[in-house]
Amino acid sequence: MKQTLQSILTASDAVLFPAISRNRSLNSVFCITESDVFRCNEEIAVFLQDPDFQNRLCKQDFVDVLFILKGNCICRFYKTDLAAPPESVFLSKHSFCIIPHQVIHSFSPDPDCQILHIFFKLDSLKSHYSDLISANNMLLLFCSNMLYRTHYWNYLYFSVSYTDKLDTLLAEMYEEFHHKQIFHQNMLYYSAGMLFTLMERQSLSHICVSPSNPLRLVRYDQIYSYICDNYPMTSARTIAEYFHISQSYLCKLFHENGTTVTTVIQEIRLQQARSLLEQSDLSVQNITELVGYHDLTYFIKLFKRYFSVTPYQYRKKYQSTKKLPQPTVT
Incomplete structure (x- = not known):
């Protein structure tokens, strides 16, 4: 039994x-x-x-x-x-x-x-x-x-x-x-x-x-997924409108997670830009526009701040690394 x-x-x-x-x-x-x-x-x-x-x-x-x-x-x-x-x-x-x-x-x-x-x-x-x-x-x-x-x-x-x-x-x-x-x-x-x-x-x-700490109506991971899907055209205003919340509440939610809306959008855009530099022959100007920026000079400045090199330098370095002879295994 x-x-x-x-x-x-x-x-x-x-x-x-x-x-x-x-x-x-x-x-x-x-x-x-x-x-x-x-x-x-x-x-x-x-x-x-x-x-x-x-x-x-x-x-x-x-x-x-x-x-x-x-x-x-x-x-x-x-x-x-x-x-x-x-x-x-x-x-x-x-x-x-x-x-x-x-x-x-x-x-x-x-x-x-x-x-x-x-x-x-x-x-x-x-x-x-x-x-x-x-x-x-x-x-x-x-x-x-x-x-x-x-x-x-x-x-x-x-x-x-x-x-x-x-x-x-x-x-x-x-x-x-x-x-x-x-x-x-x-x-x-x-x-x-x-x-x-x-x-x-x-x-x-x-x-x-807890009565003093009610549950949030919107989850942080929901918003993060939305940004990943809409990063070229999204902003704090469009996110708040989509989820029917105030921008102040949105900013507070990101602050509680140790970041800001602007930082997350910027990081996702720059990571996508890096992938395009690696995987396509698109010009830096075209990539700038595809990831949501309209000022090339501003984009180059952000990219260098984030990756410590310009987009042109990054692509050149990545392509030269790919051309290095690979070690043979015996």
Whole structure:
């Protein structure tokens, strides 16, 4: 008979959150790193909540998807200023909560509360999240903001109907990680896709986020893709009009990602110009116009600032490199 998640986590050999040096803290915040929970080549880890972390201020450099299997828990989320009062969220039995990296938080569980943590490496989730999360809904929007914005202070939570399918899936993820049979990370990756799909089926109408930091209506990666497709003729004004947002909000969104609209457009245009210099015989004047500039002198100045050579020098250097005899392999 197949074990349920409840029977696994109440067993005497249930694996708690990994042992970590309790001295690693910064201004009373306990900092947990990827090396604390992931072994070599691991991208997903699954653990049961450790009672030692009760009421402890923590932050981690990976994403935490937690599930309340039994009992209730109060989670408190802090902004960078710990002097300000935190936002408190009551998580009941069969609730999910997604906590981005570097978000300071603490758990206050009931005595009988059981919490399952599914940890995702940030770079791995960024590479695969569009495959794992398929629907165009608030869950996708939250994950996109979480992965593509710097210093993203937010969290997301919702309750689900606890079905046999979900119980079996979570139990299998726990066992796959701790038994570590061959290709267990592959199994966890595909199980994660199923988990997010089950979330999407149930969470559309009652998903909740921080009331002080609502989700953005437009994602940064959406705008970036639009610029890549329309770089010769786009501008902050045309982008704002296309996405029905203000230019001030657009600039703020790019600022939060450590750049500006103008910088991104310029970089995409210049990279495309470099490709045209390498792959075509078009004149520099023609390339200037094709990538969206109308002043040749200005374009040459920008190109030299970005690549440290003029377009003419770049093409000459690239062509001479192609003509060099290639070494033979014996």
